Structures are given as C-alpha cells and as structure tokens.
Amino acid sequence: MQATSEMADTFTGKAELVSAKVSRIKTLAEAFAYTVALCDGKEMCPLLVSGCELNLSDPSLQLCREKTGKIIAAPDLTPEQGAELRALCAARGMELIDSGLRRHLGGLDIGFTVCDLGIAETGTLVLNSASEEVRLATMVSETHVAVLPLSKLRATSYEAEPELLAFMADTPGYLAFITGASRTADIERVLALGVHGPLELHILLWEDN
Amino acid sequence: MQDADTLKEYRKQCQQAMDDEFLRQAMDSFAKAYRSNRVKAFSGMNEKELIAEIAAAKDAAIVRLPELYEEFRVKAERAGVHVHLARTAAEANEIICLIAKEHGCRRIVKSKSMTAEETMLNHRLEADGLTVTETDLGEWIIQLRHEGPSHMVMPAIHLSRYQVAELFTDVTRKQQDSDIEKLVKVARRELRAKYIEADMGISGANFAVVETGGIGIVTNEGNARLVTTLPRVHVALCGVDKLTPTLHDALRIIKALPRNATGQAITSYVTWITGANACAAGPQGKKEYHIVFLDNGRLALARDPDFRQILRCVRCGACANVCPVYRLVGGHRMGHIYIGAIGLLLTYFFHGRDKAKNLIQNCINCGACKEVCAAGIDLPGLIKKVHARIQNEEGHPLPSVLLAKVMSNRKLFHTLLKTARWGQKPVKDGSTGYLRHLPMIFGREQNFRALPVVADQAFRDEWPAIRPQVDQPRYRVALFSGCVQDFVYPEQLKAGVKVMSGHGVAMEYPMGQSCCGLPLVMMGESKAARDVAEQNVKAMDPARCDYIVTLCASCASHLKHAYPKMLAGDPSLAEAARAFAAKIIDFSSFVSEVLGVDRNDFRPQAGQAGTAYHSPCHLCRGLGVTEAPRRLLREAGLNYVPSAEEDVCCGFGGTFSMKFPEESRELLKKKLDNVAASGAGELVTDCPGCVMQLRGGAEMRGDALRVRHIAEALAERKK
Numbered sequence: 001m002q003a004t005s006e007m008a009d010t011f012t013g014k015a016e017l018v019s020a021k022v023s024r025i026k027t028l029a030e031a032f033a034y035t036v037a038l039c040d041g042k043e044m045c046p047l048l049v050s051g052c053e054l055n056l057s058d059p060s061l062q063l064c065r066e067k068t069g070k071i072i073a074a075p076d077l078t079p080e081q082g083a084e085l086r087a088l089c090a091a092r093g094m095e096l097i098d099s100g101l102r103r104h105l106g107g108l109d110i111g112f113t114v115c116d117l118g119i120a121e122t123g124t125l126v127l128n129s130a131s132e133e134v135r136l137a138t139m140v141s142e143t144h145v146a147v148l149p150l151s152k153l154r155a156t157s158y159e160a161e162p163e164l165l166a167f168m169a170d171t172p173g174y175l176a177f178i179t180g181a182s183r184t185a186d187i188e189r190v191l192a193l194g195v196h197g198p199l200e201l202h203i204l205l206w207e208d209n
Numbered sequence: 210m211q212d213a214d215t216l217k218e219y220r221k222q223c224q225q226a227m228d229d230e231f232l233r234q235a236m237d238s239f240a241k242a243y244r245s246n247r248v249k250a251f252s253g254m255n256e257k258e259l260i261a262e263i264a265a266a267k268d269a270a271i272v273r274l275p276e277l278y279e280e281f282r283v284k285a286e287r288a289g290v291h292v293h294l295a296r297t298a299a300e301a302n303e304i305i306c307l308i309a310k311e312h313g314c315r316r317i318v319k320s321k322s323m324t325a326e327e328t329m330l331n332h333r334l335e336a337d338g339l340t341v342t343e344t345d346l347g348e349w350i351i352q353l354r355h356e357g358p359s360h361m362v363m364p365a366i367h368l369s370r371y372q373v374a375e376l377f378t379d380v381t382r383k384q385q386d387s388d389i390e391k392l393v394k395v396a397r398r399e400l401r402a403k404y405i406e407a408d409m410g411i412s413g414a415n416f417a418v419v420e421t422g423g424i425g426i427v428t429n430e431g432n433a434r435l436v437t438t439l440p441r442v443h444v445a446l447c448g449v450d451k452l453t454p455t456l457h458d459a460l461r462i463i464k465a466l467p468r469n470a471t472g473q474a475i476t477s478y479v480t481w482i483t484g485a486n487a488c489a490a491g492p493q494g495k496k497e498y499h500i501v502f503l504d505n506g507r508l509a510l511a512r513d514p515d516f517r518q519i520l521r522c523v524r525c526g527a528c529a530n531v532c533p534v535y536r537l538v539g540g541h542r543m544g545h546i547y548i549g550a551i552g553l554l555l556t557y558f559f560h561g562r563d564k565a566k567n568l569i570q571n572c573i574n575c576g577a578c579k580e581v582c583a584a585g586i587d588l589p590g591l592i593k594k595v596h597a598r599i600q601n602e603e604g605h606p607l608p609s610v611l612l613a614k615v616m617s618n619r620k621l622f623h624t625l626l627k628t629a630r631w632g633q634k635p636v637k638d639g640s641t642g643y644l645r646h647l648p649m650i651f652g653r654e655q656n657f658r659a660l661p662v663v664a665d666q667a668f669r670d671e672w673p674a675i676r677p678q679v680d681q682p683r684y685r686v687a688l689f690s691g692c693v694q695d696f697v698y699p700e701q702l703k704a705g706v707k708v709m710s711g712h713g714v715a716m717e718y719p720m721g722q723s724c725c726g727l728p729l730v731m732m733g734e735s736k737a738a739r740d741v742a743e744q745n746v747k748a749m750d751p752a753r754c755d756y757i758v759t760l761c762a763s764c765a766s767h768l769k770h771a772y773p774k775m776l777a778g779d780p781s782l783a784e785a786a787r788a789f790a791a792k793i794i795d796f797s798s799f800v801s802e803v804l805g806v807d808r809n810d811f812r813p814q815a816g817q818a819g820t821a822y823h824s825p826c827h828l829c830r831g832l833g834v835t836e837a838p839r840r841l842l843r844e845a846g847l848n849y850v851p852s853a854e855e856d857v858c859c860g861f862g863g864t865f866s867m868k869f870p871e872e873s874r875e876l877l878k879k880k881l882d883n884v885a886a887s888g889a890g891e892l893v894t895d896c897p898g899c900v901m902q903l904r905g906g907a908e909m910r911g912d913a914l915r916v917r918h919i920a921e922a923l924a925e926r927k928k
C-alpha cells in the first residue's frame with residue numbers, strides 16, 4: 001500500500017514525540033551528506049555526550065580511550081552506495097566501516113542503516129537485524145541515522161503484520177522495532193536518553209517514489 | 210520480600226515503610242502522574258475493547274499451553290534453538306547453570322526478567338562461581354544494593370538520586386555527582402565494559418510466538434539487545450504462560466502493555482528473535498541459543514478454572530501503579546517478588562502459602578487494579594478467593610470463625626447488635642453519637658477515628674411506622690439496607706425514603722434480609738458468605754419488585770456482581786440470584802435516572818458552603834456510577850466543589866480498617882486533606898461505611914466538616 005502523506009505526517013509526529021529528529025530527503029545521496037555533516041558537527045571530544053567525560057572506573061576509562069578518530073558504521077549498503085559514502089567520509093577525515101564492528105565496542109559516532117518498514121501509528125522503525133553488524137551499528141553508536149523509504153511505511157502494526165511474518169519466517173532472524181532513542185526513567189522516574197543504545201535517533205524519510 | 214511470620218510483624222514492616230519519607234513522596238507523585246499519563250496514552254482508543262480482546266486471546270491460549278509448548282519447541286529447534294521445560298524454579302536454575310558449565314561461561318550479563326527474580330537465578334549462578342551483572346539500570350542498582358525490585362517495571366523506584374550517587378561512588382571508586390543524566394551516563398559506560406567481557410547473556414521474554422518459533426522482548430533501554438547480541442551464549446528464561454499462538458496476539462498486547470506500564474505508545478525497542486542468529490563470538494559464527502520455559506505451578510494453574518485467569522497477566526505493573534496500598538507501603542511490602550495486586554496472587558501460587566498468608570490480607574478491595582488491568586483480570590475477587598483458600602488450608606483464625614458463625618445466623622447477629630446498645634451505655638458519649646472511648650476489643654491503634662454508637666432503634670423496627678402509603682405505584686421497590694444503615698445509621702435510610710417519596714414508589718422492607726456478606730468475603734469466610742447470600746436472595750423475592758434499591762455502595766456492588774457467581778453452582782438458586790442481581794440499583798442512580806428527580810424536587814436555598822463528594826470505590830468502579838450523584842448535588846443546589854482524587858479509597862474497606870488500622874488511617878488522612886484543600890464545608894458520599902470512616906476521622910481531627918450520606922443532604926432540601 002502506498003504511504004499517504006497523512007501517514008507520513010502521523011509517523012513524523014509520533015517519532016518526534018519520542019525525541020527522534022525527522023527530516024525528508026529525496027535521494028540517498030542526501031542521506032549520506034546529512035550523515036557526514038552530522039558527524040562533522042559532533043564535538044571535538046567525540047565521546048563527550050556518551051559519558052566518557054565523567055568519573056568512570058579505571059577499566060571503563062580504558063575502554064573510552066580505545067576510540068580515537070570519528071567513525072561511521074554503515075553495514076547494510078550495497079558496494080556502490082558504500083563507495084559513495086566512503087568518499088564523503090574520507091574528504092572529512094572520518095572512517096567508514098561496514099564490518100568488524102565488534103572491534104569498536106568502546107563507541108561509534110554514527111550507525112547508518114536503511115530500514116525495512118515503518119509503522120506510522122507509533123513512529124516505529126522496523127529493521128531486519130539478522131546481520132550482527134547491523135545490530136551493533138544500531139546499538140553501539142551514539143547516534144543512529146535511519147533512512148526510511150516512504151514506500152515502506154505502514155499505518156499500523158497490524159497492517160505491517162504479513163510483512164513482519166515474512167521476515168520472521170526467514171530464520172534465523174533478528175527483527176528490531178525501534179521507536180526513539182534508548183531511554184530510561186529508572187532513577188526517580190526522570191527521563192534520560194541513551195542509557196545503553198544510541199543517545200540520538202535521526203530519521204530520514206526518503207521520498208523514494 | 211516477605212519474611213514476617215505473623216500479621217503483627219507484617220503490619221510493623223508496613224508501618225516502617227510508611228515512615229520512609231522519600232518513599233512516600235516518590236509513591237505519591239508517581240501515583241498522581243501515572244493516572245494522567247495513562248489517560249493520555251489511551252485517549253482516542255477503545256481501551257475496554259482492546260483489554261477484552263487481550264483477555265479472550267489469553268484465555269484461549271492458557272487452556273492449550275502444553276500443546277503450544279510442543280509446537281513452539283519443534284519450530285524453534287528447527288531454527289537451531291535448544292528448548293527446555295523446567296518444572297520448578299530450582300530446575301530452571303539448574304538447567305541454566307549446566308549450560309554455563311558446558312560452554313565454559315564465566316561472566317554473565319542479564320537483562321530484566323521477573324521470571325529470573327522468581328527463580329532467584331542470580332543466587333544460584335553466583336553459588337557456582339559465576340559473575341552476574343544486571344544491565345537494566347534499575348536492576349543493576351538494586352543488585353548492587355542486594356535488594357529485590359520494588360516495582361515490576363521500575364525496580365528501583367524506592368531509591369533517590371543521592372542513594373544512587375553514593376552507590377555509584379562505591380562501584381567506580383570515584384566521586385559521583387547526584388545529577389541523574391550523569392548517573393545514567395556513568396551506568397552506560399560502566400555497563401558497556403561488562404557486555405564486552407561477558408560470555409553468556411540471559412534475557413527474559415515477553416512473548417513466545419508459536420507461529421514463528423520466536424520470542425519477543427519489550428524494553429526501553431536497549432540492554433536486552435546487547436545482552437542477546439554480544440555474548441556467545443544466549444539463554445532466554447520465560448514462563449510457559451508467555452506462549453501465544455500468533456504474532457497478532459503479541460502485537461495486540463504491545464498496544465496495551467507500554468501504555469499501561471508507563472504511558473508510552475510503545476517502548477523504545479521491541480526485539481524479535483527467531484532461531485540461533487549469527488554471532489561472531491560464537492562457535493562457527495553462530496549463537497549458542499537456549500530457551501528455558503518455566504512451569505513452577507503455571508501448568509497446574511492453567512488447569513484450575515477458578516484461578517487460571519491469573520495467567521493472562523502481561524506484567525505491565527499497572528495494578529501496583531493505581532493501588533492505594535502499594536502507594537502507601539511500596540513494593541517491598543506489597544509483594545514478595547511480584548508486586549501489586551498480581552503480586553499478592555502470584556506469591557501464593559509461585560512462592561507458597563507461607564509467603565502469601567499475611568500479604569494476601571493487605572488489599573482494601575477498592576477495585577482500582579481491576580479497572581486498569583491490561584488483561585482484564587478480576588484481581589480483587591481472586592485475592593479474596595486466595596485468602597479464603599489459605600484459611601481453608603491453614604485453619605480459620607478465631608475472630609473470623611466467630612464472625613462467620615454469628616453472621617450466618619441472622620437472628621443471632623441482630624440480637625447481638627441490639628444487645629450492643631446496652632453494652633455501649635458506659636462508653637457512649639450522650640451528646641455526640643460517638644463512643645466516648647473504645648471498648649476493650651478494639652486496640653489503641655483504632656483510635657484514629659471516632660466510632661459511632663449503635664442506634665437506639667434499628668431501621669427494621671421503625672419501618673412499620675414510617676412506611677409510606679402509595680396508592681397507585683409507578684414502581685415497586687424493595688429496600689436493602691445493609692447492616693450499617695439498619696443498625697447504626699437508620700436516619701440515612703429514612704432520608705432516602707423521603708427523597709423517593711412523591712414519585713409513586715411503593716416500598717417494601719423485607720425483614721428476612723441480613724448482612725450482604727461482603728465482610729465475610731473480606732475475612733476469607735467464603736462458606737458463610739455464600740450462606741448469607743442464599744438467605745438474602747430468598748428473603749427478597751425479585752418477582753415482587755421492579756428494583757432492589759440500596760443506599761450502600763458496597764452492598765450494591767457485592768449483591769450485583771458477587772451473588773450470581775457465588776450461587777452459580779446451585780441449580781435451585783442460580784436463576785434467582787441472577788434475577789435478584791439484575792434488579793439491584795444504587796440509590797443515586799435510581800433517584801436520578803429512574804425517578805428523574807431534579808431541581809423541581811428541591812427548595813432553593815442561598816449561600817450554601819461548598820459540598821465535596823467522595824466517590825465510593827464500589828460505586829464508581831464496582832458499578833461504574835459516576836455522574837448520577839454529582840448531578841443530584843447540582844440539581845439540589847448543593848454547590849458541588851470537586852476535590853483531588855475523589856475516587857481514591859477512603860481507607861474503610863470494612864474489616865480492612867480493623868486489620869490494618871495504620872494504613873486505613875493514612876488513606877483517611879489523605880482523603881480528608883484533599884477535602885480540606887477544596888474548601889468545602891460539607892462532604893457527602895454514597896456509602897454508610899465511607900460515612901463512618903470519614904465522619905469519624907473528621908471528628909477526631911476536629912475538622913469543621915459535616916459528613917453525610919447524599920440522601921441526607923438531598924432530603925434536607927426536599928420540598
């Protein structure tokens with residue numbers, strides 16, 4: 001079913017409610033440019049927001065130090081797409097990786113993925129995460145940039161159900177619903193973002209048709 | 210945790226919890242915020258229909274658990290999963306220890322699992338020399354403090370930021386700030402290191418979906434994603450009740466669970482894992498993946514028609530969020546491992562009678578939990594049933610036995626009440642209508658509210674003289690008084706009669722009626738409760754009236770909802786009980802909706818100081834009546850002023866206030882404080898029990914507040 005613009009508006013509203021940043025793009029190239037600019041704009045001390053500036057225990061500080069330059073992980077791009085993004089990264093002195101994410105568990109600046117489905121009623125992204133690299137890109141990075149092709153947007157979880165079932169039939173499988181950034185309210189019920197996963201979620205709605 | 214031997218000791222622990230200032234404030238602000246967040250979260254949705262659908266789907270699955278398990282197992286095994294079924298908690302722990310041993314695991318990271326709390330898995334793992342780290346922030350905090358959770362969704366809700374900062378200072382050996390954002394980031398970095406070292410991840414599961422052979426995990430923090438991804442071994446521990454036939458079932462529950470838990474439309478993450486996934490750290494690049502299903506009494510429960518609906522629970526925690534008792538004493542007292550209304554029940558079934566026997570009594574029967582339960586479970590009803598079952602197993606305590614004996618013999622009961630009139634002579638304060646000092650049978654702790662005296666003449670004795678003559682009746686009404694109005698507050702019933710007069714109502718007061726039996730239910734005396742139900746159904750012939758009107762909200766909801774269930778098993782009574790229940794109506798609804806009483810019935814009167822309204826639990830939730838009484842107040846020109854939390858329990862709860870006077874006192878205090886804040890000079894309500902509590906409390910505090918039954922306030926202004 002074609003995503004109506006109303007559906008896209010609902011999605012945007014719901015995603016923004018859970019502090020995702022939503023933008024519209026027309027081409028994937030725009031998404032690459034957005035991501036590189038975002039990474040470029042991040043603080044000089046790359047892990048500033050992620051807690052490395054705080055009074056950590058010695059082993060945790062050690063882990064923070066493992067990360068040096070700026071790194072973008074984009075594990076699910078085609079070789080051509082990867083080459084395009086890599087060129088942009090190289091021009092700004094950033095590293096682009098598409099595998100071996102386990103070597104970067106201390107932290108990644110940005111994880112970049114293209115999502116498989118979206119659910120408008122809750123502002124949810126659905127990402128096939130059967131690849132461990134895709135999983136890690138969306139878990140370990142400080143910022144997750146997710147492209148959602150509008151053709152993949154569904155109104156409700158029930159409407160997405162046949163497609164969800166199709167993903168799940170392809171075992172082994174790991175399918176992620178992602179709605180906003182990682183959050184907790186475990187201390188005095190005060191909302192805090194980025195407890196384990198990304199501190200920020202940027203969603204790029206791709207007008208792909 | 211429940212470690213009190215006696216009820217007295219348990220009460221003492223509850224009192225200590227109530228003395229914890231931080232806890233009280235945290236619980237109060239949470240209770241208030243939760244109510245409005247939940248309303249917002251469900252706005253625009255048909256909440257009741259969704260809950261009914263969840264309940265129906267769960268019910269259909271519960272009776273098929275063994276076959277669902279088999280189907281799931283076959284599917285999951287085909288996708289490379291090792292599936293286990295543990296009969297007991299100890300067996301589950303054993304299986305998991307064995308998996309760790311077999312795969313040479315040393316360090317474990319865990320994401321939140323109430324089921325693992327249930328089996329006390331960490332203790333067992335640690336006994337084997339394994340290092341276990343909880344990665345859910347709240348769970349990590351309580352693990353470091355060696356405590357159990359105080360809420361099923363927010364396990365560390367009882368702690369302040371300062372306590373957490375202190376704790377993290379110890380853990381990191383560096384001074385920590387009490388800023389919450391910073392503390393969360395410290396946890397982020399400290400726990401990141403733990404994931405990396407870990408060779409085994411243990412998660413829970415919210416769903417085991419049979420049609421896919423996969424599990425679903427609902428989280429906000431995203432820790433379950435790391436726990437199920439980084440270590441080479443993954444064990445999911447999951448109650449067999451989480452088996453559900455279709456993905457649709459799970460998607461449906463997800464529409465209600467986060468909304469009910471935290472007011473979110475959906476959690477940040479829902480993770481669906483089907484089969485043993487790629488894992489670079491695992492053997493041949495694959496995850497070693499096990500699912501351990503826990504029975505621990507669930508399969509037996511599923512075969513028990515009286516209690517199987519307990520297995521519908523989706524663990525949203527809402528039944529604690531709205532519970533006035535939880536709000537007072539917190540989760541460590543309102544539960545053992547599982548918390549809130551469902552905790553009271555699960556403690557009995559999972560952890561045994563000993564842990565449950567005191568706990569189960571700590572429910573005031575206000576119905577707030579039932580109203581919000583995501584799975585539509587009749588929690589208060591089941592709590593009373595478990596209480597009765599425990600008493601049947603353990604033997605009934607003497608006061609309970611006596612109460613049952615006396616109450617199931619109406620004549621004896623009524624004679625005793627009348628005799629009490631003579632007994633109270635020396636303690637009666639002539640001018641006020643209260644007992645001057647409490648008779649010996651009441652402890653000093655009952656002294657937070659003045660108790661009324663038994664009236665000089667019971668309503669039933671006055672009735673022949675006051676019964677109105679109606680020539681051509683429009684309605685034939687049988688009055689059900691309940692004990693309190695019959696013997697303590699007959700003036701309320703007389704006022705009710707006055708309000709109904711002039712509308713063509715022919716009234717009867719069937720003399721064979723007795724106590725409605727709710728106090729017996731509250732005491733766990735189900736046999737006696739059934740016997741008085743039978744007496745009342747026989748005494749009040751439904752064929753001879755159009756309505757059975759009662760001015761007592763608690764009686765009304767008990768007569769209407771409990772009688773048909775209690776008598777359903779008796780073919781000679783089942784039909785009569787249904788007919789009886791169908792005719793029950795509360796006073797306000799009858800007067801406002803059936804008789805159409807409006808401003809024309811009342812004398813206009815100027816300068817009325819504000820009238821506050823207390824919405825009795827058994828009226829607003831028990832019968833769903835909220836508008837009629839407020840409308841009547843406005844029609845009568847009583848200048849109704851809303852006050853905060855009108856529908857929160859006043860703390861009476863019948864025998865509850867005798868058993869847990871400390872809690873009753875606190876609930877009463879909150880109620881009267883809210884009324885005082887509204888500036889009202891009068892407080893009316895629809896239930897003589899609430900009047901007794903509220904009037905006695907106001908008297909004791911010296912509040913200049915007039916507390917009456919709504920019928921009295923209306924009668925005074927009737928033309």
Ligand code: SF4
Nearest residue numbers: 532572573575576578
């Ligand atoms: S009925 Fe009221 S007091 Fe009892 S468990 Fe439910 S909410 Fe708590």
Ligand code: SF4
Nearest residue numbers: 522523525526528582
């Ligand atoms: S009993 Fe109902 S309200 Fe309580 S946790 Fe379970 S589903 Fe939620």
